Amino acid sequence: MTHALSAPQQVASAGTASRPVVRCALAGGMVAGPLFLAAGIVQGLTRDGFDFTRNAISQLALGEAGWIQTVNFLVTGALLIACAGGLRRELRDGPAGTWGPALVAVFGASFWAAAAFEADAGAGFPAGAPDATALSGHGTVHMAAGAGGYLALCAAFVVLARPLAARGHRGWAVASRLVPVAVLAGFMASAASVLAFTAGAGLGLLWLTAVTVRLVAAPGES
Template identity: 75%
Template sequence: MTDTLTAPRHISSAVPASQPSARWALAGGVVAGPLFLAAGLAQGVARDGFGFTRNALSQLALGEHGWVQTVSFLLTGALLIAGATGLRRALRGAPGGTWGPALVGVFGASFWAAAAFPADAGAGFPVGAPETTTMSGHGAAHMAAGMIGYLALCGAFVALARPLAARGPRGWAVASRVVPVAVLAGFMASATSVLAFTAGAGLGLLWLSAVTARLAGGPEDR
């Protein structure tokens, strides 16, 4: 009788990720990065004057068809914020379950800021733009949003390494602490190589997708 009465104390109060709303939110976080990169790749190939070695994906928001990239920014931000809420529910009460999702949410919001403040034209894009870039107020705000967003993402990876370690294998946790170094290295190299910047940013998006998918499963997912 004693065991029967005390058993409810061991029931977890966390909201399981298997609930439909949580699963849909987590799915948003999983698809956000690949969707953004696929849209950027398709536009970069299709848009005249754009070159992946000299132009940043953010510049695709400029010119006649720039609205496509603006919509991509807005949609990606919404999906990332949804993913953050899903992670919050899936990791409730777990180590890293507060700061990790919160920082992912900041990262998502940075995409909305990037949409509101477009990048500056330059490096020959859009067609007819000068090779040199003159920094404007909205261009500076765009850069600041990207910097804040990716710093938040790197912090999220470090925070989420703890629940990743708890769910094993430990290689996931180690990678989640190493990937931020590669992302920041890409940002530091952006002054000399736009492609390095794009690669670093893309790595961050893809790793977030992988981490979200990993944490969407239960602790028994080994």
């Protein structure tokens, strides 16, 4: 009888103990976007020849100080993958608990791929680089990784709209289905404006922060 009574208590104790671990993992999703963008903005304002209207943040990985942006990619990817693990524990069973974390993990892995395969020089950066950009093999992989990662993120937002709605945040759920449209619009406009591309990418990162905070603040069924 004693063992029968103690088993539920042990399960509850294990669940309570794991909760701080889950929140710590989810914190990765909360800080990944702001950290990546803040590091990129500071570098863009201090690196010679970099112009936000002509250059993508990815190009900051080029040149002598490029290691800073490479580390930024690696750290952001690690934080996003940790967030994916936290989302899996938070959302538990169901489509959202399976596909949402998996898609966020793909997004995180795309940052590691971007670190491994540098963007091409061009548009005057690094200093002395020609205006024209010649697409190389590593540059192609870099672009493909970024495109694939953001497509996964957009899909994750649509999937995560379900637990948001289930927890009573229907406005957030609607927004989570609309934000991918704005993100993809920014990517489509990148040929005409690098700033549009940067804005779309930044919006995706910041919306993931907002969604993660909302899910943590309102636990419930997925």
